[in-house]
Amino acid sequence: MNANSQDLNREMNAEMFVTRSLDEIRFWSRIMKEHSLFLRLGFRCDDTQLIEEANQYYRLFEQIEQRSYSFTNQTDPEQIKRFNSEVQQAATGIFAFKRKILGLILTCKLPGANNFPLLVDHTSREANYFRKRLIELNEGKLKPLADAIIKENVFFLRIMADHAKFIGHLLDPSERKLVDMARNFSNDFDTLVFQARDLDSMRPQSQTVPLLDQFLDENRVSVVSLRDFKKTARDLIEECKIKSIIHPLLADHVFREAERFLEIIDMFESHLTGGKPKHR
Numbered sequence: 001m002n003a004n005s006q007d008l009n010r011e012m013n014a015e016m017f018v019t020r021s022l023d024e025i026r027f028w029s030r031i032m033k034e035h036s037l038f039l040r041l042g043f044r045c046d047d048t049q050l051i052e053e054a055n056q057y058y059r060l061f062e063q064i065e066q067r068s069y070s071f072t073n074q075t076d077p078e079q080i081k082r083f084n085s086e087v088q089q090a091a092t093g094i095f096a097f098k099r100k101i102l103g104l105i106l107t108c109k110l111p112g113a114n115n116f117p118l119l120v121d122h123t124s125r126e127a128n129y130f131r132k133r134l135i136e137l138n139e140g141k142l143k144p145l146a147d148a149i150i151k152e153n154v155f156f157l158r159i160m161a162d163h164a165k166f167i168g169h170l171l172d173p174s175e176r177k178l179v180d181m182a183r184n185f186s187n188d189f190d191t192l193v194f195q196a197r198d199l200d201s202m203r204p205q206s207q208t209v210p211l212l213d214q215f216l217d218e219n220r221v222s223v224v225s226l227r228d229f230k231k232t233a234r235d236l237i238e239e240c241k242i243k244s245i246i247h248p249l250l251a252d253h254v255f256r257e258a259e260r261f262l263e264i265i266d267m268f269e270s271h272l273t274g275g276k277p278k279h280r
């Protein structure tokens with residue numbers, strides 16, 4: 001029997017819909033705004049059209065972020081539904097922009113630009129995640145808990161593995177110890193991604209409460225230590241204590257994404273076991 005399907009099916013009421021929608025939009029619109037900035041910084045100064053396009057997305061997501069704070073949890077759900085679909089279109093737009101940039105890089109049309117292809121792909125996956133989350137919310141359908149646990153972990157573990165790789169490549173090569181640490185995190189998370197995919201391919205038989213609980217526990221341990229590493233790196237970069245080409249805002253950005261993943265793990269844990277989240 002796959003994990004108690006009664007317990008693992010979730011329903012969403014109107015208030016939860018508004019709260020969840022605003023939470024997703026507040027978090028991810030800031031992230032999308034920052035992606036626009038990072039992409040812009042990586043373009044060559046002659047790429048004025050791309051720079052302008054990136055600036056437009058920056059302004060668009062800044063407006064969306066500001067508007068999201070003008071709503072409250074008491075706002076009419078119909079109004080939030082319209083806002084969600086508007087934001088979803090913006091997310092689809094920035095997704096297409098990122099894929100266009102990826103195409104230009106991979107066909108060597110932007111020689112000398114400074115955005116890694118994997119970083120552009122990564123930010124497009126985040127835009128696609130945001131898009132899909134808004135569609136899911138508007139359709140009022142939440143995945144059964146056991147499916148959500150595996151899918152979200154497959155997604156976020158890969159995101160974390162990418163972050164470790166970006167940090168390792170953007171630190172100055174002379175920061176040998178930190179580069180080594182970043183490489184270890186990259187290996188650790190690559191392994192966790194494979195484990196998560198194995199669990200995914202064993203669905204639905206793998207979706208027992210003990211297996212999912214252990215899966216969350218093991219992932220949490222690694223995410224906590226990566227989160228702490230990112231926090232240290234962010235502080236060192238802000239204080240100008242290490243050599244790198246990492247923008248301080250990028251360091252903070254990847255730190256916030258790790259925090260987000262931890263919150264999701266804790267939420268799953270408490271739904272799964274009905275208990276309080278573990279200390280971290």
Ligand SMILES: [Fe+2]
Binds near residue numbers: 031035123126253257
């Ligand atoms: Fe991001």
Ligand SMILES: [Fe+2]
Binds near residue numbers: 122
């Ligand atoms: Fe990211």
